[in-house]
Amino acid sequence: MSAEAGALDVERVDFISVPVTDMERSARFYGETLGLPEIEHPEQGFPEYQLGENVSLYLLKVESIGRSFEGPHTASLALRVRDVAAAQKELEEKGVVFDFGAEPFDTGVCHMALFRDPDGNQLMLHRRYAPRD
Amino acid sequence: MRIEQVDFVSVPTRDVSRAVAWYHQALGLPVSEVAPGEVETPNVTLSFWNPERDGEPFQANAAGIALRVPDVAGAVEEARAAGAEVFGIEDTGVCRMGFVKDPDGNVLILHRRYAPRG
Numbered sequence: 001m002s003a004e005a006g007a008l009d010v011e012r013v014d015f016i017s018v019p020v021t022d023m024e025r026s027a028r029f030y031g032e033t034l035g036l037p038e039i040e041h042p043e044q045g046f047p048e049y050q051l052g053e054n055v056s057l058y059l060l061k062v063e064s065i066g067r068s069f070e071g072p073h074t075a076s077l078a079l080r081v082r083d084v085a086a087a088q089k090e091l092e093e094k095g096v097v098f099d100f101g102a103e104p105f106d107t108g109v110c111h112m113a114l115f116r117d118p119d120g121n122q123l124m125l126h127r128r129y130a131p132r133d
Numbered sequence: 134m135r136i137e138q139v140d141f142v143s144v145p146t147r148d149v150s151r152a153v154a155w156y157h158q159a160l161g162l163p164v165s166e167v168a169p170g171e172v173e174t175p176n177v178t179l180s181f182w183n184p185e186r187d188g189e190p191f192q193a194n195a196a197g198i199a200l201r202v203p204d205v206a207g208a209v210e211e212a213r214a215a216g217a218e219v220f221g222i223e224d225t226g227v228c229r230m231g232f233v234k235d236p237d238g239n240v241l242i243l244h245r246r247y248a249p250r251g
């Protein structure tokens with residue numbers, strides 16, 4: 001079969017998935033600790049959460065699609081929050097451990113604070129404060 | 134704490150310029166005009182990152198980013214022709230998914246939901 005032109009035109013990112021090993025533990029983390037709203041679709045077995053206004057996150061138990069857990073995502077998902085330091089403090093009070101100590105990292109254009117989900121998938125609280133040129 | 138949006142998704146690579154070129158040429162995603170090493174989808178920025186430059190081991194993403202395409206079967210063939218490894222195509226009953234790997238081995242899901250949302 002020959003591909004029709006434009007078959008691969010990317011319209012949007014529908015979701016981002018992260019691999020998890022214990023669905024209940026991960027659902028508690030994303031739904032309760034991070035407080036993400038769950039998107040209801042009872043026909044599918046995997047929880048999906050709205051990540052702010054632009055995209056959603058699927059928790060994927062890789063064994064259920066016949067593959068094995070090969071390790072977490074090591075590259076961050078950057079989650080925009082209003083105040084990185086305040087959000088970090090709020091999550092620390094819920095037991096989340098951040099990678100680089102108590103203060104968010106200041107890159108000169110943004111604040112970032114790195115943390116991980118229970119399987120080690122890398123997440124980031126992020127806020128750009130410098131205007132785009 | 135309220136998460137407003139995803140600002141970017143980092144994609145690990147061993148060669149940032151190769152990755153930018155592939156996502157631009159194979160997937161047609163525009164190269165960012167504001168930041169090096171990034172491409173734009175209509176709703177999320179993909180930001181390439183070489184962990185080995187920061188002294189960390191490279192590890193490809195095994196669970197994928199789902200890209201909405203008009204025609205999954207056609208998109209899989211286009212991706213294969215552009216050098217992607219294709220390792221599965223599935224119909225879940227509500228959507229079609231083509232599983233491919235980018236040149237670094239990161240999983241991408243060429244995705245199209247055809248069932249209406251309940």
